[in-house]
Amino acid sequence: MSNNSIIKVEGLHKSYKMGxxxxxxxxxxxxxxxxxxxxxxxxxxxxxxSTLLNILGIxxxxxxxxxxxxxxxxxxxxxxxxARFRNNYIGxxxxxxxxxxxKNAMENVALPLYYKNISRKKRNQMxxxxxxRLGLKEWANHxxxxxxxxxxxxxxxxxxxxxxxxxxxxxxxxxxxxxxxxFEVMDILQEVNQMGITVIIVTHENDIAHRTQRIIRLRxxxxxxxxxxxNFQPVNKEIFTNS
Amino acid sequence: MTGFSVAWGIFMLILLLGSGNGLQxxxxxxxxxxxxxxxxIWSRQTQxxxxxxxxxxxxxxxxxxxxxxxxMFYDDISNISGRFRLWGSGTVTYKDQxxxxxxxxxxxxxxxxxxVDMLQGRYLNQMDMNEHRKVAILSLPVKKALFRDExxxxxxxxxxxxxxxxxxxxxxxxxxxxxxxxxPVNTAQRVFNGSNQLSELAISTNALTVAENxxxxxxxxxxxxxxxxxxxxxxxxxxxxxxxxxxxxxQGVFSGIRLFVWVIGIMTIIAGIVxxxxxxxxxxxxxxxxxxxxxxxxxxxxxxxxxxxSESVFIxxxxxxxxxVFGMGLLSAVSMVLQTVAENSPNVENIFYNPTANVSVVVxxxxxxxxxxxxxxxxxxRKAAGIKPIEALHDE
Numbered sequence: 093m094s095n096n097s098i099i100k101v102e103g104l105h106k107s108y109k110m111g112x113x114x115x116x117x118x119x120x121x122x123x124x125x126x127x128x129x130x131x132x133x134x135x136x137x138x139x140x141x142s143t144l145l146n147i148l149g150i151x152x153x154x155x156x157x158x159x160x161x162x163x164x165x166x167x168x169x170x171x172x173x174x175a176r177f178r179n180n181y182i183g184x185x186x187x188x189x190x191x192x193x194x195k196n197a198m199e200n201v202a203l204p205l206y207y208k209n210i211s212r213k214k215r216n217q218m219x220x221x222x223x224x225r226l227g228l229k230e231w232a233n234h235x236x237x238x239x240x241x242x243x244x245x246x247x248x249x250x251x252x253x254x255x256x257x258x259x260x261x262x263x264x265x266x267x268x269x270x271x272x273x274x275f276e277v278m279d280i281l282q283e284v285n286q287m288g289i290t291v292i293i294v295t296h297e298n299d300i301a302h303r304t305q306r307i308i309r310l311r312x313x314x315x316x317x318x319x320x321x322x323n324f325q326p327v328n329k330e331i332f333t334n335s
Numbered sequence: 336m337t338g339f340s341v342a343w344g345i346f347m348l349i350l351l352l353g354s355g356n357g358l359q360x361x362x363x364x365x366x367x368x369x370x371x372x373x374x375x376i377w378s379r380q381t382q383x384x385x386x387x388x389x390x391x392x393x394x395x396x397x398x399x400x401x402x403x404x405x406x407m408f409y410d411d412i413s414n415i416s417g418r419f420r421l422w423g424s425g426t427v428t429y430k431d432q433x434x435x436x437x438x439x440x441x442x443x444x445x446x447x448x449x450x451v452d453m454l455q456g457r458y459l460n461q462m463d464m465n466e467h468r469k470v471a472i473l474s475l476p477v478k479k480a481l482f483r484d485e486x487x488x489x490x491x492x493x494x495x496x497x498x499x500x501x502x503x504x505x506x507x508x509x510x511x512x513x514x515x516x517x518x519p520v521n522t523a524q525r526v527f528n529g530s531n532q533l534s535e536l537a538i539s540t541n542a543l544t545v546a547e548n549x550x551x552x553x554x555x556x557x558x559x560x561x562x563x564x565x566x567x568x569x570x571x572x573x574x575x576x577x578x579x580x581x582x583x584x585x586q587g588v589f590s591g592i593r594l595f596v597w598v599i600g601i602m603t604i605i606a607g608i609v610x611x612x613x614x615x616x617x618x619x620x621x622x623x624x625x626x627x628x629x630x631x632x633x634x635x636x637x638x639x640x641x642x643x644x645s646e647s648v649f650i651x652x653x654x655x656x657x658x659x660v661f662g663m664g665l666l667s668a669v670s671m672v673l674q675t676v677a678e679n680s681p682n683v684e685n686i687f688y689n690p691t692a693n694v695s696v697v698v699x700x701x702x703x704x705x706x707x708x709x710x711x712x713x714x715x716x717r718k719a720a721g722i723k724p725i726e727a728l729h730d731e
């Protein structure tokens with residue numbers, strides 16, 4: 093096993109029980125993602141890409157095969173342990189942002205730190221720092237409903253980054269955004285990647301996939317294509333001011 | 336609205352407990368003027384012929400009965416007094432004021448059996464007895480009628496034209512409007528041709544339990560029946576009112592009422608708990624997505640349970656506290672009104688008085704509240720902890 097693998101999957105199977113029938117979603121996935129890579133997972137709906145992402149994010153368990161996260165074997169574990177893994181290793185970004193509507197931007201960003209038992213003062217201070225880096229400091233006290241889609245996704249990115257994860261899992265991060273905003277979000281994600289964080293993006297948009305280093309296509313529960321993106325260009329804009 | 340049922344439950348609980356206390360205080364007021372272990376002894380006509388004596392014979396207590404009881408029950412009796420009563424027969428005058436009042440000759444020990452508050456001057460004492468002094472103490476209504484605002488101590492009133500010096504003013508806390516005059520019993524016997532007769536006897540025993548008081552009561556009864564040759568199966572000739580027995584009985588009734596009140600209160604609160612629990616379940620459903628987000632971010636099941644439970648405890652505590660405050664407020668208002676009413680009509684305070692919920696009740700109500708909150712939150716919290724983040728997040 094190579095040591096710089098952050099995510100390594102071997103012969104992964106997953107099926108869901110639907111009444112009497114079992115729906116076989118993942119039929120033996122092999123995957124090796126190195127630390128610091130930026131990878132996109134593509135595939136038509138029903139190809140199993142969301143299921144794969146859920147298993148990678150320890151939101152769901154796999155039936156067969158091996159999954160190593162940062163060289164730690166992930167098995168069926170209780171919820172408390174899974175929650176701790178998610179909190180320490182993984183940052184999630186969702187299509188629908190999934191911000192908590194009655195908490196303001198700062199509180200939303202600070203939330204993962206609450207589950208790390210960090211004091212309110214410290215976590216709010218850190219949240220402001222991350223909001224500032226994403227250019228949203230003056231929106232810190234606004235509720236999600238008062239913000240635009242791009243702003244909301246940037247807050248979600250800040251929330252994913254604040255716990256200093258090893259991997260960012262983004263499920264259709266630009267699905268709810270217009271193309272201009274989509275590119276801005278992708279710029280940010282690329283910058284995040286350049287900080288050394290592995291970024292895995294599930295998308296069905298070719299434009300988005302072509303901004304990652306590697307594109308993995310899922311077809312009916314198996315990997316159909318796994319190729320390095322020759323057109324990949326590092327971001328040259330400086331939206332995300334890295335301190 | 337969520338916590339209204341809980342607030343209502345606590346409100347009712349406090350109100351009911353307060354009312355229970357009020358009834359109990361009223362009952363205790365009834366006994367306040369009497370030593371709790373007193374025996375009141377009176378005589379009537381015999382119902383059964385015995386030892387050649389006809390039925391319908393009138394039993395008359397005398398000083399000999401008194402002396403006999405004093406000697407015989409030396410260990411059991413703490414105070415004993417003969418009572419020589421003149422029912423409204425003595426017209427009492429002071430200057431141009433006059434009235435008919437209950438006149439009673441008693442011993443100084445009587446103050447420990449029929450307890451009165453001395454407002455002025457002193458009670459009758461042993462010197463009065465020894466010297467057959469013509470002294471009297473008056474209840475407050477008598478003093479007001481005869482003396483108005485004048486200081487009565489040392490003044491002479493005439494009872495059936497015999498002058499008595501007033502040495503004290505008292506008030507019977509049990510019956511404030513009692514119009515009564517006490518004089519020394521032997522003076523009464525001498526002045527009103529009673530020779531050695533006594534109308535009644537009153538004893539306060541040193542018994543601590545109902546059973547012991549009952550034993551003394553029976554022993555006294557048997558002794559008196561023997562002395563007066565009353566048939567052993569004659570239940571009517573000699574009557575004894577056992578205060579302790581009745582006091583304990585009443586107390587038993589009231590602890591029963593209190594238990595009943597608690598049961599009703601708890602039932603009401605349970606209804607409230609079910610209501611809150613239901614609403615919390617709906618709340619958890621509404622917040623499924625939020626809980627899913629929290630879990631994806633790293634919330635452990637335990638932290639989710641804590642989130643829901645603390646909310647549920649918060650709702651029940653706040654609403655319960657409101658109920659508590661309103662209940663206490665109403666009680667103290669009622670209590671104040673009752674006190675004002677009682678000033679004018681003393682009977683009220685013997686029925687319902689000072690309906691308060693004390694500290695222990697409030698503390699136990701608060702404990703009940705927190706427990707209620709925990710119980711109400713338990714099912715919803717379990718539901719919330721069981722939410723799967725993938726399902727919650729894909730539930731658009």
